[in-house]
Amino acid sequence: MTTDKNTKNDVVIKVSDLQKSFGSLAVLNGINTEIKKGEVVVVIGPSGSGKSTFLRCLNRLEEPTGGIIEFEGINITDKKTNINKHREKMGMVFQQFNLFNNHTILKNITLAPVMLGHMTKKEAEEKAMALLKRVGLADKANAYPSQLSGGQKQRVAIVRALAMDPEVMLFDEPTSALDPEMVGEVLDVMKELARSGMTMVVVTHEMGFAKEVGTRVIFMDEGIIMEENTPAEFFGNPQNPRLKEFLSKVLM
Amino acid sequence: MILKPMSIINLFNDLKEEFIFNFIDGNRWKWLVEGLGVTLQVTFFSVLLGIAIGVVLALIRSTHDTNISTISNPVARNLLRFANMIAKIYLTVIRGTPVVVQLMLIYYVILVSVDSKILVASLAFGINSGAYVAEIVRSGIMSIDKGQFEAGRSLGLSYTQTMTKIVIPQALKNVLPALANEFIVLLKETSVSGYVALQDLTKAGDLIRSRTYSAFMPLIAVALIYLVLVLFFTKLVGILERRLRNSDH
Numbered sequence: 497m498t499t500d501k502n503t504k505n506d507v508v509i510k511v512s513d514l515q516k517s518f519g520s521l522a523v524l525n526g527i528n529t530e531i532k533k534g535e536v537v538v539v540i541g542p543s544g545s546g547k548s549t550f551l552r553c554l555n556r557l558e559e560p561t562g563g564i565i566e567f568e569g570i571n572i573t574d575k576k577t578n579i580n581k582h583r584e585k586m587g588m589v590f591q592q593f594n595l596f597n598n599h600t601i602l603k604n605i606t607l608a609p610v611m612l613g614h615m616t617k618k619e620a621e622e623k624a625m626a627l628l629k630r631v632g633l634a635d636k637a638n639a640y641p642s643q644l645s646g647g648q649k650q651r652v653a654i655v656r657a658l659a660m661d662p663e664v665m666l667f668d669e670p671t672s673a674l675d676p677e678m679v680g681e682v683l684d685v686m687k688e689l690a691r692s693g694m695t696m697v698v699v700t701h702e703m704g705f706a707k708e709v710g711t712r713v714i715f716m717d718e719g720i721i722m723e724e725n726t727p728a729e730f731f732g733n734p735q736n737p738r739l740k741e742f743l744s745k746v747l748m
Numbered sequence: 749m750i751l752k753p754m755s756i757i758n759l760f761n762d763l764k765e766e767f768i769f770n771f772i773d774g775n776r777w778k779w780l781v782e783g784l785g786v787t788l789q790v791t792f793f794s795v796l797l798g799i800a801i802g803v804v805l806a807l808i809r810s811t812h813d814t815n816i817s818t819i820s821n822p823v824a825r826n827l828l829r830f831a832n833m834i835a836k837i838y839l840t841v842i843r844g845t846p847v848v849v850q851l852m853l854i855y856y857v858i859l860v861s862v863d864s865k866i867l868v869a870s871l872a873f874g875i876n877s878g879a880y881v882a883e884i885v886r887s888g889i890m891s892i893d894k895g896q897f898e899a900g901r902s903l904g905l906s907y908t909q910t911m912t913k914i915v916i917p918q919a920l921k922n923v924l925p926a927l928a929n930e931f932i933v934l935l936k937e938t939s940v941s942g943y944v945a946l947q948d949l950t951k952a953g954d955l956i957r958s959r960t961y962s963a964f965m966p967l968i969a970v971a972l973i974y975l976v977l978v979l980f981f982t983k984l985v986g987i988l989e990r991r992l993r994n995s996d997h
Contacts, residue, residue, distance in 0.1 A: 557898055559818055575820035584904030594895035598918045607913065608903035653899075660903060 508533050508568060508664050508695050509554060515562030516549055516719075523549045525719035526563065531664065536696045538706035538727075541716035542742060547699045550716065551668050554697065555579075555586045568663065584612060587657025591669040593649040595641035595656070601628070602637040605656045612660075620659065627655040631685050647678030651685050658689075665689065667698040703746060707731055715739045770965040776956050780966075783952025784973060790869045790948065791935045797874025798934065802881025805835045807911070809882065810889040815907070835882070842879035848940045850876055855944040865946040869938065877934045884926045888919030921992050928985040932978050939974075949973060 507530050514527040523546045531537055539547045552558040554565060556572065556579050565573045572582050596604050605627065606620035615623065628634045631651040641649055650670055657665060667686065671679045683705055690696055690709040700706065706713050706727055713730040715723045715738075723736040734740050771777040812832035819825045842850070851872040859868050892915050900910030920927075942951035953970035957963050 555902060557902060559820075580901075580904045580906055582904075583902055586902075588899075588902035590895055590899065590902075592893075592895050594893070594899035596896060596899065596914050598914065598921070608900075608905055611909060611913070612904055656899075656903070 506532055507566075508535075509697075510566040511554075511563070512566075513563040514550070514553060514560055514565060516546070516553055516558060517561050523719050524553065524560075527716075527719075527721060529714065529721060529724070531695060531697060533663075533695055534693050534711075536690045536694075536698065536709050536711045537714060538710040538712070539697065539699045539714045539716060540701065540703070540706060540742075541722075545716045546719040547716045548668055551666050551697060551699050554666055555583050555588060557588070584608075584614075584660055585663045587660060587662035587665040589650070589653050589657055589665065589667045589670050591673050593641075593646070593653045593673070595644075595649055595653055597641050600638050600640055601633070601644070601652050604641070604652060605659045608656075609659050614660065624655070624659055627658055628652075630688075631655055645678060646674045647681045650674065650678075650682045654682075654685055654689070664695040664697065667696065667700065669699055669701070671700065671702055701746070703731070715742065717742075766962060766965045770956055770960050770962060771969070774959075776959070779947070779952040779955055780949065780969060780973070783947055783949040786866060786941070786947060787935070787938055787949040788977075789866055790873060790938045790941060790946075791931075793866075793870035794873035794877055794934060794938070795931055797870065798877030798881045798930075801875065801878025802885050803916075805838065805878065805882035806885035806889060808832055808835045809886050811907075814890075814894075839879050839882060842876055847873070847876045847937055848943050851940065852943055865941075865944060868944065869941050869946050869948075873934060873938055876937075877930065880930050880933075881927065884923050884930060885919065887926075888923035889915060891922050892918050924985065924989055924992070928982070932981060935977060935981070936974060 509531040511527050511529050511531075514524055515522070516524040527550055529537075539550065541547045549558055553560045554567075556565075560573055563573065564571055567582050567586065570577060570582070572579060595601075596607065599607060602621060602624055605624035606615075606617065609615045609620045609623075610617050614620075625634060625637065628637060631654065633648060633651055633655075636644060636648065636652070641652075644652065654665075654670075670686065671682050674682060679702070683702060686696070686698070686705065687709050698705070698710075708727075710727045712724060713727050714721055715730070715734075715736065717738050723730070723734065723739050730739075731743065734743055771780070808828070808831045812828055816825060816828060819828065851869065854872045854875075855865070855868050859871070862868055896914055896918065897910055900914045901907070905913070938948055939950035941948040942954065945951075947955070949970055953966040956966035960966070
């Protein structure tokens with residue numbers, strides 16, 4: 497254990513030659529990258545570039561058709577690994593929030609930790625309330641998802657993932673389904689999370705977020721990583737012509 | 749029943765006589781009560797069996813249709829394919845043949861040695877209802893947004909945990925009206941139990957008719973009892989529906 501503690505501290509997710517195709521349609525054509533502990537990696541790219549598919553492959557919500565994903569040094573693309581165990585450590589936030597409609601906000605957050613034996617019901621509820629307070633939604637604990645606004649739902653969804661104490665948080669376009677005036681409240685929570693040292697992979701169209709809190713920005717197109725760099729270099733001195741074109745369209 | 753030149757009093761007296769003749773004489777009302785008991789028992793057990801079969805079939809069918817590509821174990825995958833095929837055959841055969849024929853086949857051919865007619869009828873109607881419940885529940889499962897399932901799995905919950913805690917409760921709530929409808933149909937379908945000489949409510953009414961040679965009273969009585977049962981059941985489902993709706997807007 498001591499030997500791989502270094503790698504564990506360093507690289508959280510290692511992706512080697514990741515491929516994914518839906519039938520004859522190739523979406524990912526060999527992705528190679530590493531996500532290090534504490535990094536906030538922002539993935540951008542035109543729609544259809546495969547960035548969401550890439551993210552969803554990381555916790556195998558999509559089954560990769562080729563390549564290897566290692567999480568904390570363990571090959572999770574191996575069919576023999578129990579993916580559920582690893583998913584407990586990879587929080588995910590969806591574009592459409594996906595709160596459990598049949599449960600209260602509190603139950604949404606405590607369901608998994610209690611069911612998977614991480615905490616007692618009481619511990620989980622205390623933790624949930626503390627987290628809800630942190631995102632300013634403690635008064636919504638007993639409400640149902642349908643009673644919340646989009647921004648509130650997404651903050652709860654972030655809390656739900658955090659309640660599992662994940663090693664890494666995956667965000668799949670977390671603000672794309674929100675009304676414009678609610679984008680800010682969700683980004684604020686994500687920024688705070690980034691500053692607290694959480695390892696994050698964020699697929700987004702929010703260039704401001706990428707510049708402000710990203711430690712690395714990845715540009716994907718045609719199922720491969722076209723360019724990756726620090727935000728300053730990425731936005732200030734883009735190399736790839738496709739990226740230049742993309743940035744000229746979105747940054748105005 | 750002979751209607752004399754009209755007066756309300758006469759009509760009332762005639763009805764009263766008819767009533768006494770059909771139900772009070774020879775304690776024939778007891779047949780109806782016993783028949784009602786049989787009908788309720790058969791309906792109760794077949795509803796339970798129908799739900800059990802239906803949910804299992806619906807899970808097999810919907811898992812096969814939406815998730816087979818995510819199953820990595822080839823043995824499990826083939827097992828699911830096989831189960832799905834069996835489920836499809838079951839649905840085709842049961843939905844493609846009349847329930848009376850199924851009942852008689854089970855009673856006279858398949859379970860000849862079983863003595864309890866209530867058991868045989870419950871099995872027959874339960875097996876029949878299971879096919880319809882399966883499609884209702886499947887439509888419910890399919891109606892739940894895929895994101896609900898993915899959110900559960902992304903937290904580390906297993907397939908079974910996600911289905912039982914998140915997907916199925918929402919699916920059942922959505923299909924409650926359709927399920928209630930199926931059970932009302934089932935209750936009334938048991939009226940063909942007489943085909944295997946099981947004395948249910950309908951058969952009891954018919955028995956009275958065959959003794960008294962008077963059809964009006966016993967058949968109306970039987971019809972009214974079914975109607976009251978259905979009204980009661982509908983009311984119950986209404987309360988349940990309202991309670992479920994209140995719990996999550």
